[in-house]
Amino acid sequence: MHANRGPRGISRREMLQTLALGGAAAALPGAFAGPAPARRLGVALVGLGGYSRDLLAPALQLTRHCRLAGIVTGSPHKIAEWQGSYGIPDANVYGYDDFHRIADNDDIDVVYVVTPNHLHMPQTLLAANAGKHVWCEKPMAMDAAEGEAMVKACRDNRVQLTIGYRMQHEPNTRRFMAMAEERPFGRIVKLRADAGWFGWRDGADDAWRLDPARGGGAMYDMGVYCVNAARYSTGLEPTAIRAWNETARRDVFGEVDETMRFELEFPGDIVAKCVTSFGRNLNTLQVDCERGWYALSPFQAYEGNAGRASDGTVFPAQLGERPRMQAEQMDQDALAILNGSPPRAPGEEGVRDMRVLDAAFASARADNGKVAIGG
Structure with a gap:
């Protein structure tokens, strides 16, 4: 190891540059510091698949402003294990058929x-x-119209709707969001966002990802990371898209997309070129500007999201090992409710991405023709 470099290979000069860009300020999430809160929100997880089991439930054991209070499941055989692991009382356990009874449960604040x-x-x-x-x-x-109905229902009932965009709570991602406005390397010219993973998990929890009626396919699952990243990295809304379905393993993926390539057009002649896939390991976001570039790779992993800029600035991974990201996400979303402030990723943010996905699917169906994105 070089004498002037730390355990991650980061020199003092590089660390000072990172500090100058504000990365270190974001490296100390407020949700994990300070005195114990007076009240913690009770959270009920709806759906007990792998993401809830392996990440959200463990993350709720780390949060300071919310707690695991209940479960809602269509798989009754999972209930005993969850109750045994987390001490969830019978009164806070629901099936999909009696989910509506949660209205009478004051122990649950968030679903x-x-x-x-x-x-x-x-x-x-x-x-x-x-x-x-x-x-x-x-x-x-499934589409923007459904998203708009969700926003309206939450608004009418005076409750917050927040979308689980965990990356918007990650410090380096938030730094990139700020740089979209600051433009430290001049005008943004183009960007690249690729998100995908190779292989397929053959299990009941993931079978729906092969079913178009249930929202299966790479574009829904991973492509939304690319779309959201292109939007927050530019601070702009795309105006048009061209998309190509490049599915190779039709015997596996049938009616859903294994791989989708798409190009987004933004105001100011900015173009985002993106690929999402269930057949390739992809995890890179790069923003090219007039006087340089900056990138994260990985940019949407559960941990270790880090990157560099063309001037030598480094963006070291900051949140720690999984499930710290999910804990930070839920604590910040809980604070928005407790403080009566807007969440970082409100329902409207999700609707904007759904408009892009709607246009992407339309383009892929229309022989890759350019499709305008509705506002």
Whole structure:
């Protein structure tokens, strides 16, 4: 190891440059510091698949402003294990058929929807009508019209709707969001955002990802990371898209997209070139500007999101090992409710991405023709 470099290979000069860009200020999440809060919000997880089991439930053991209070599941055989692991009382356990009874439970403040995509809208509407705040996993819905209905239902019931864009709580990502406005390397010229993973998990929890009626396919699952990154990295809304379905393994993926390539057009002649896939390991975001570039790779992992800029600035990974990102996300979203302030990723943010996905699917169906993105 070089004498002037730390354990991550970061020199003092590089660290000072990172400090100058504000990365270190974001490296100390407020949710994990300070005195114990007076009240913690009770959260019910809806859907007990892998993401809830492996990340959200463990993360809720680390949060300071919320706690795991209940579960809603369509798989009764999972209930005993969850109750044994987390001490969830019988009164806070629901099935999909009696989900509406959650309205009478004052121990639950927030419902976190973590089910297949086609269930996001109906379950959000049920939770909102029950007077519960809603956190909903991405993508928020099957299309923009469903997303708009979810926003309206939460607004009408005076509850917050927040989309589970965990990356918007990650410090380096938030730094990139600020740089979209500051433009430290001059005008943005183009960007690249690629998100995908190779292989397929053959299990009941993931079978829905092969079903178009339930929101399966790479574009819904991973492409939304690319879309959201292109938007927050430019601070702009795309005006048009061209998309290509490049599915190779039709025997596996059938009617859903294995790989989708797409190009987004933004005001100011900015073009974002993106690829999303279930057949390739992809995890890079790069923004090219007039006088340099900056990039994160990985940019949407559960941990270790880090990068560099063309001037030598480094963006070291900051949040720590999983599930710290999910804990930070839920603590910040809980604070928004407790403080009566807007969440970082409100329902409207999800609707904007759904408009892009709607246009992407339309373009892919129309022989890759350019499709305008509705506002």
